[in-house]
Each structure stands twice: as structure tokens, then as C-alpha cells.
Amino acid sequence: MNENDQRINDLHIRSTVPLISPKELKREYPLTPAIANTVIESRRIIKNIITGKDKRLLAIVGPCSIHDRNVAIDYAKRLKELADEVSDSIYVVMRVYFEKPRTTIGWRGLIVDPYLDGSYDIAYGLKLARQILLDIVSMGLPAGSEMLDPIVPQYIDDLVSWAAIGARTTESQTHRNLASGLSMPVGFKNGTSGSLELAVNAMQSAEHPASFIGIDQDGNTCILHTTGHDVCHLILRGGRSGPNYHEEDVEHAQRLLEEAGLLQAVFVDCSHANSGKRQVRQRRVLRSVIDQIVRGQDVIRGVMIESNIDEGCQDISDSPDELKYGISITDECVGWEETEDMLRTARKRLKEAH
Ligand SMILES: O=C[C@H](O)[C@H](O)COP(=O)(O)O
Numbered sequence: 001m002n003e004n005d006q007r008i009n010d011l012h013i014r015s016t017v018p019l020i021s022p023k024e025l026k027r028e029y030p031l032t033p034a035i036a037n038t039v040i041e042s043r044r045i046i047k048n049i050i051t052g053k054d055k056r057l058l059a060i061v062g063p064c065s066i067h068d069r070n071v072a073i074d075y076a077k078r079l080k081e082l083a084d085e086v087s088d089s090i091y092v093v094m095r096v097y098f099e100k101p102r103t104t105i106g107w108r109g110l111i112v113d114p115y116l117d118g119s120y121d122i123a124y125g126l127k128l129a130r131q132i133l134l135d136i137v138s139m140g141l142p143a144g145s146e147m148l149d150p151i152v153p154q155y156i157d158d159l160v161s162w163a164a165i166g167a168r169t170t171e172s173q174t175h176r177n178l179a180s181g182l183s184m185p186v187g188f189k190n191g192t193s194g195s196l197e198l199a200v201n202a203m204q205s206a207e208h209p210a211s212f213i214g215i216d217q218d219g220n221t222c223i224l225h226t227t228g229h230d231v232c233h234l235i236l237r238g239g240r241s242g243p244n245y246h247e248e249d250v251e252h253a254q255r256l257l258e259e260a261g262l263l264q265a266v267f268v269d270c271s272h273a274n275s276g277k278r279q280v281r282q283r284r285v286l287r288s289v290i291d292q293i294v295r296g297q298d299v300i301r302g303v304m305i306e307s308n309i310d311e312g313c314q315d316i317s318d319s320p321d322e323l324k325y326g327i328s329i330t331d332e333c334v335g336w337e338e339t340e341d342m343l344r345t346a347r348k349r350l351k352e353a354h
Pocket residue numbers: 064100101102103104105106272330331
């Protein structure tokens with residue numbers, strides 16, 4: 001029997017395309033010492049916030065997805081200024097999401113489909129993602145991203161300071177293994193059903209060493225043995241039965257973490273099912289979170305805001321060439337002025353409370 005017998009192998013594989021190794025991509029788009037320092041220092045600060053040593057609030061702020069390099073740079077410049085302005089109370093990390101998990105089908109993000117047209121030039125997507133991360137982090141602004149494909153982190157994770165495992169993958173063994181070996185603090189979203197238990201289980205799992213198959217920096221298939229992760233945290237994003245950012249939800253989350261003997265650190269995602277995916281409601285979620293913190297709820301260590309240059313979202317299905325500048329092509333985002341106002345108001349209230 002021939003191992004390439006087409007009657008039995010790869011029946012649903014149309015073609016395969018070789019990809020450069022992580023090491024080669026990093027040689028083309030290298031870290032500078034200054035960028036490496038920003039990543040190292042921001043990971044240290046984020047860890048201190050999550051573990052409660054640094055009392056500031058962490059804010060992961062930025063587009064639902066990155067689809068245009070110019071917009072990403074424009075947005076990052078604005079965010080860097082705002083981050084500096086609020087830095088005494090809020091530590092800002094830009095949300096730089098290149099991979100989109102879909103409920104069914106849809107555009108899957110810049111790495112998988114950088115031309116937004118179903119041509120799936122992943123080799124170019126990886127280059128573009130690395131280039132955009134270099135653009136952003138070189139401004140001194142740290143980046144946070146969702147880790148979805150288990151191979152992708154080898155290509156970009158040296159430029160990422162905070163990571164999320166999304167609601168659709170928190171229950172997956174592959175993602176728990178992956179998280180146990182990541183170099184940056186990692187948050188687990190509750191499941192799309194609203195279940196916190198599966199995220200708590202994920203945190204327990206990722207804290208332990210894991211062994212799994214992946215690739216090394218040369219692109220060779222290898223067995224990765226991890227140490228387990230020490231800065232896992234829980235992200236409340238709401239669920240099918242509604243939001244979960246209210247006082248009693250946060251207290252419930254804290255109780256579950258305590259019972260499981262886990263780090264009592266919670267982030268609140270102001271978007272997704274906490275806002276019913278309506279951007280106008282993100283402000284309301286943030287206001288409630290800040291209220292809770294001001295009244296002494298110190299288990300909340302971070303928030304996530306989906307924000308872009310202009311508010312709302314647009315459909316990409318018609319023609320990628322006719323997209324409007326600075327508007328999300330996935331979930332609705334708050335616009336820039338609203339973002340400034342939300343963060344400035346939050347800072348003012350946090351400052352008054354201390
Ligand atoms: O954050 C983005 C979306 O909520 C996520 O990718 C799922 O999107 P979908 O339900 O439109 O597929």
C-alpha cells in the first residue's frame with residue numbers, strides 16, 4: 001500500500017502550501033532591543049496588575065479586528081497619547097486581534113485572509129501581522145491578542161504582551177495546552193453559553209504542565225513540554241442568557257475562583273454578550289465596573305473595550321475595496337471620541353476614589 005494512495009489519504013485536502021519558519025519570519029521582521037524592552041516591561045506590569053501588586057486597572061482597548069495597517073497605526077498613535085494621559089490610574093494595552101473565531105462562517109481575520117477576499121494568503125497574513133505589531137509596539141504601546149490557531153504564536157508571540165483564549169475555545173484541550181506554555185499573561189473568556197465553570201476548569205488545566213505536538217522556531221514538528229502558566233485569569237464576557245458584569249456576577253466569579261484555589265483576578269469584557277454586541281452599551285458596562293471598583297470590589301483587575309476610529313461596523317461581503325476608513329468589519333466598536341471620554345471618565349473616578 002502506497003502511503004500517498006489517493007483513495008485513502010487527504011480526501012478533503014485541496015492543496016498544501018509550504019510556509020516559512022518562525023525563525024525566518026522573525027529574521028525578516030526582527031525585534032529591536034527597544035521593542036523587546038517594551039514587551040518585557042509591559043508583561044511585568046500586566047502581571048503585577050493581575051496579581052494585585054499594581055493597583056491600576058488594566059484596559060485592553062482597540063478594534064474588534066485589525067483589517068487595515070494604516071488604520072491600525074492611526075488608531076495606535078491616538079491610543080498611545082490617551083494611554084499616557086490616563087496612565088496614573090489605567091494601564092492601556094491595545095487590542096490587536098488578527099484571528100477571529102466564528103460562530104459559523106465569516107471572515108476569519110487578517111492572518112488567515114489578509115486580502116479580505118477569501119484568497120487565504122496566510123503567508124502574507126503572518127508577515128502583515130508581524131509588521132503591524134512592530135509598528136504598534138515600537139510606539140511604546142503594548143499589544144494584546146487572542147490566540148486561536150495553535151501554531152501562530154510561534155510567529156508573533158514575542159510581540160504580544162497579553163493574550164486571551166476566546167469563548168469558543170476555552171473548553172478546548174488544545175487551547176488549554178497552548179495557554180500553559182504562553183509567555184504572556186493569559187485570560188480565559190467564559191463560554192458562549194455563559195458558563196464560568198469551563199473557564200475556571202481551563203485555568204486549572206493551564207496552570208499545570210502540558211505536553212503536546214507543535215512546531216519549533218525552525219518550523220519542525222516537535223513535542224512541546226510546558227511549565228504551566230502562573231498568571232491565568234478569568235474574563236467575563238456575558239453569555240446566551242445575558243450579561244455577567246453585575247456585582248453578583250463578579251462575586252459569583254470570585255467565589256468559583258476561590259473554591260478552585262485559583263488567582264482571584266477577573267476582567268470584564270464591555271463588549272460581546274455583555275453589551276449584546278451593541279456598541280452604545282459598552283459605556284454602561286464600564287460605568288458599572290468602575291462603580292464596583294470604587295465601592296471596593298478589588299477582584300476586577302481589567303476591562304476590555306472594542307473601539308475603533310469611527311463607531312459601529314460595516315459589512316465586508318460586498319467589496320473589500322470600498323470599505324470605509326476606520327470602521328470595524330466584525331463587531332460594532334465605540335468611536336474614538338467615545339473611547340477618550342470613557343477612559344477619561346473612568347480615570348477621574350478611579351483617581352477620586354484613591
Ligand atoms: O469578536 C468577534 C465576534 O464576536 C466573534 O468572532 C464571533 O462572531 P460571529 O458570531 O459573527 O461569527
